[in-house]
Amino acid sequence: MTLLHFELLGAALFCLGLYGALARRSAVLVLMSIELMLNGVNVIVVAFAAYSVRDNVTGLVIAIFVITIAAAEVALAMAIVLRLFRSRGSVNVDEIDALRG
Amino acid sequence: MEWAWLIPVFGFAAFGVIALAGNGLPWRGRYLSILAIAAGFALFWFVLLDFIERGAGFHRFGVDWFETGGVKVAWGIIIDPLTVTMLGLVTFVALAVQVYSLGYMKGDKRIGWYYAAHSLFAAAMLTLVLADNLLLLYFAWELVGLCSYLLIGFWHERRSAAEAAKKAFITTRIGDVGLLIGIILLVVHTGTFDITEILARATNPAAGEEMSNALITGTALLLFLGAMGKSAQFPLHVWLPDAMEGPSPVSALIHAATMVAAGVFLVARMLPLFEASGDALAVVAAVGLITGLAGAALALTSTDLKRILAYSTMSHLGFMMLALGAGGFTAAIFHLVTHGLAKAMLFLGAGSVMHALDDETDIRKMGGLRRLMPMTALTFTIGAASLAGLPLLSAFWSKDEIILAVHDGLHPVYLVLLLVAVVLSALYMARAVRLAFYGPLNDAVRRAHESPKVMTLPMLLLASLTLVVGFLVLPLGGGYEGIGAFLLQPGEKAHPFTLNVWLTAASVILAVGAFAGGWRLYDKRADVVTSARERFASLHRALERGYYLDAGYQWVIDKVVMRAGSVVALFDRRVVNDRGVNGPGEGTVFAGRQLRRHVTGLFADYGVAMALGVLAIGIFLWVRVA
Numbered sequence: 001m002t003l004l005h006f007e008l009l010g011a012a013l014f015c016l017g018l019y020g021a022l023a024r025r026s027a028v029l030v031l032m033s034i035e036l037m038l039n040g041v042n043v044i045v046v047a048f049a050a051y052s053v054r055d056n057v058t059g060l061v062i063a064i065f066v067i068t069i070a071a072a073e074v075a076l077a078m079a080i081v082l083r084l085f086r087s088r089g090s091v092n093v094d095e096i097d098a099l100r101g
Numbered sequence: 102m103e104w105a106w107l108i109p110v111f112g113f114a115a116f117g118v119i120a121l122a123g124n125g126l127p128w129r130g131r132y133l134s135i136l137a138i139a140a141g142f143a144l145f146w147f148v149l150l151d152f153i154e155r156g157a158g159f160h161r162f163g164v165d166w167f168e169t170g171g172v173k174v175a176w177g178i179i180i181d182p183l184t185v186t187m188l189g190l191v192t193f194v195a196l197a198v199q200v201y202s203l204g205y206m207k208g209d210k211r212i213g214w215y216y217a218a219h220s221l222f223a224a225a226m227l228t229l230v231l232a233d234n235l236l237l238l239y240f241a242w243e244l245v246g247l248c249s250y251l252l253i254g255f256w257h258e259r260r261s262a263a264e265a266a267k268k269a270f271i272t273t274r275i276g277d278v279g280l281l282i283g284i285i286l287l288v289v290h291t292g293t294f295d296i297t298e299i300l301a302r303a304t305n306p307a308a309g310e311e312m313s314n315a316l317i318t319g320t321a322l323l324l325f326l327g328a329m330g331k332s333a334q335f336p337l338h339v340w341l342p343d344a345m346e347g348p349s350p351v352s353a354l355i356h357a358a359t360m361v362a363a364g365v366f367l368v369a370r371m372l373p374l375f376e377a378s379g380d381a382l383a384v385v386a387a388v389g390l391i392t393g394l395a396g397a398a399l400a401l402t403s404t405d406l407k408r409i410l411a412y413s414t415m416s417h418l419g420f421m422m423l424a425l426g427a428g429g430f431t432a433a434i435f436h437l438v439t440h441g442l443a444k445a446m447l448f449l450g451a452g453s454v455m456h457a458l459d460d461e462t463d464i465r466k467m468g469g470l471r472r473l474m475p476m477t478a479l480t481f482t483i484g485a486a487s488l489a490g491l492p493l494l495s496a497f498w499s500k501d502e503i504i505l506a507v508h509d510g511l512h513p514v515y516l517v518l519l520l521v522a523v524v525l526s527a528l529y530m531a532r533a534v535r536l537a538f539y540g541p542l543n544d545a546v547r548r549a550h551e552s553p554k555v556m557t558l559p560m561l562l563l564a565s566l567t568l569v570v571g572f573l574v575l576p577l578g579g580g581y582e583g584i585g586a587f588l589l590q591p592g593e594k595a596h597p598f599t600l601n602v603w604l605t606a607a608s609v610i611l612a613v614g615a616f617a618g619g620w621r622l623y624d625k626r627a628d629v630v631t632s633a634r635e636r637f638a639s640l641h642r643a644l645e646r647g648y649y650l651d652a653g654y655q656w657v658i659d660k661v662v663m664r665a666g667s668v669v670a671l672f673d674r675r676v677v678n679d680r681g682v683n684g685p686g687e688g689t690v691f692a693g694r695q696l697r698r699h700v701t702g703l704f705a706d707y708g709v710a711m712a713l714g715v716l717a718i719g720i721f722l723w724v725r726v727a
Binding site for chain 1: 704
C-alpha cells in the first residue's frame, strides 16, 4: 500500500461523484454524488497527512473542516430540495431552469 | 452724464415687470411703460445739458465685466454727439408712439404684452447707441431684431403677419451673420471689443500693430452687411414692406427710431473703419444710391398707403448710406433725425386713417379725407412735404446737407442720380397726399371720422417738430454754431453752415417742381398717368412685383435651399440616425440575443463547463511545470 494507491482511490471516487453529479436527474442523487466527490478529496488529504514526514496534522484538519461543511451543506441542500418538491412536485434537475437567459 | 446708462435700464425694468405681472397691473401696465420711456426722455435732457456744459466732446464711462484670455470686456457707454442725438430721437419718438398707442390699440386683448415689447424695443435700441464695445452692441442689435419680430407679428393670428415677422427676422439675420463674423474678425485681430481702440488701431496704429488693408476692407464690408439687413438696403430690403403687417405705431417706431436706424447708426459709429478703406466706403455709397433710387421708384407705383411710406423709408435710408459713403457723417445723422420725426408722424397718420377706415390702406379707395379728418390730413401733409424736400421744412435742410456732402465727396454721377431720386421722392409724396387726402370725397370712406385726441396730439407734436427742427442747421446764436459744429465724429473739424447756391437752387426747383407737377398730374391729368403706365407696362409690372426679388428669393429657397436641405435631411435620416444612433442599439440587442443561448439555467451544463474549466487549468499547470 503506497501513497499512489490512496491517490488513485481518491481520484476514482471523485470522478465517480462528478459523473453522478452531472448525469443524474434526481436532485437527491446529485447531492449524494457531490458527497462522494468530497469524500474522494478527503481520502487523498488524509493519505497525504499519514505519509508526510514533516507534517501529520494539516491534512487531518482539512478533512475535518470538509466533513463539517459538507454536513451543513447537505442540511441546507436537503431543505431546498424539499421546498422544490413541495412547489413543483418533482426534483428533476433538468426541469429546474428558472435562471435561463 | 454718468447716469445715462439708466435710460435703457428704465425700459428693461418696465419690460420685466409688465411681462411677468402685466395683467395684474393697473391698466395692464401700459402707463408703466409710458412712464419708463418718459423718464428716459427726461434723463436725456439732463444728459444733453451736462454734455453741453462739459464741452461737447467724447466721454466714456464703464465698469469691467469680465476678462478672458487677455480679452477684456466692459459694461461701458460712450457719450458723444452721435449718441446724444440718437438718445433724444429714440426716447422722443418712442414716447410719442406709446402715447398714440393708447388710442390706437385700445381694447386689444394683449395690450400688456404690446407695451412690454415696446419697452424692450426702445431699451434695446438705447443700449445699442450707448454701447462702447462690440459685444454689448451685438447683444442690443439682436434684441432689436427680436423685438421687431415680436411686434411685426403681434397679430400673429393673421397668417400674413406671422409670415412677415418670420421674413423680417430671417432677412435681417442674413445680415447679422455678416456682422457677427466681422466682429469676430476684428476681435481676433485686435484682441479687444472696445470700439474706440479698434477704430484707433484701424486708423492710427502703433508700430507693429497695423491691420492689413484687406482685413480692414473685409471687416468693414461684413459690418456693412449687417447694416444692410437692419437698414433695409437693396437687396435685403424685402422685409420692410411686409413689416407693414404689424400695428401702425410699430411701423412708426421701426421706421423712425429703432430698427432701421440701427444700421445707419452702426456705419456712422464705425465710419473711421470704413474711411480707412476707400473700397468699403465706395460700396456703402453705391448700395445707398441704388437703394435710394430703387425705393423711390417702388414707392411711386405702390397703391398701399403704408407700403408707399415703407418704400419711402427705404429710399431715405439709401440717402443716409450714400451720405455716409461720401463721408458726410453730419448730413447722414441729421437726415436720420429729420426723417425719423417726419416718418414717425406719417406712420401715425396712416394709422389714424386705418383706424377711421377699418384698416383700409388702398389709396385708390380713399380721397378727400381732409374734410373728415382735418388734423390727420394737416399733419400728414406737413410730413410728406418735408420728406419731399419742400424748402424750409426740416428734411429739406438735411437733404441739402446730403447733396452738399455727395457733391464734395463723390463723382458727379452720384449727384445727378441723387437729384433724380429727389424728384422721385417729391413725386410719390405728392401722389400719396393728393390721392388719400385731397380731391373729391370718395363715397367708400364717407363714414370716416377724426381720431381721438390721444392719437392726434403726438402727431401734432411730431409735425410741429418737423416744421422747426431743420433750423438747427443754422447758427442760431447763444454759442450754438449750427449742427455742423455739434454733430461731429471725434477729431473731426467743425464745418460751419454753408449753402452752395446752385446746388440748393437746383434741388429746390426739382423738388418743388416735381411736387407741384405730381400734384397736378394726379389731380387733373389721371389720363397721362394711365397712358404712361400702359406704355411702360413691363416696367410697371416689375415695380409692382418689387423687381421680382421676392419671386427670385422664393425660387432660390425652393430650388436651392430646400433641395440642399432634403439631401442633408436624407443623410441625417439614413446615415446619422439609422447607422449612427440606431446602429449601436441594434448591435447590442443582436449580441444579447446570441449570447443568451449559453445561459440554459440547467445545473448539469454549468457543472460540465466548470469541470472542463478545472481540467483545462490542471492541464495548463501540468504542462507548465513539466
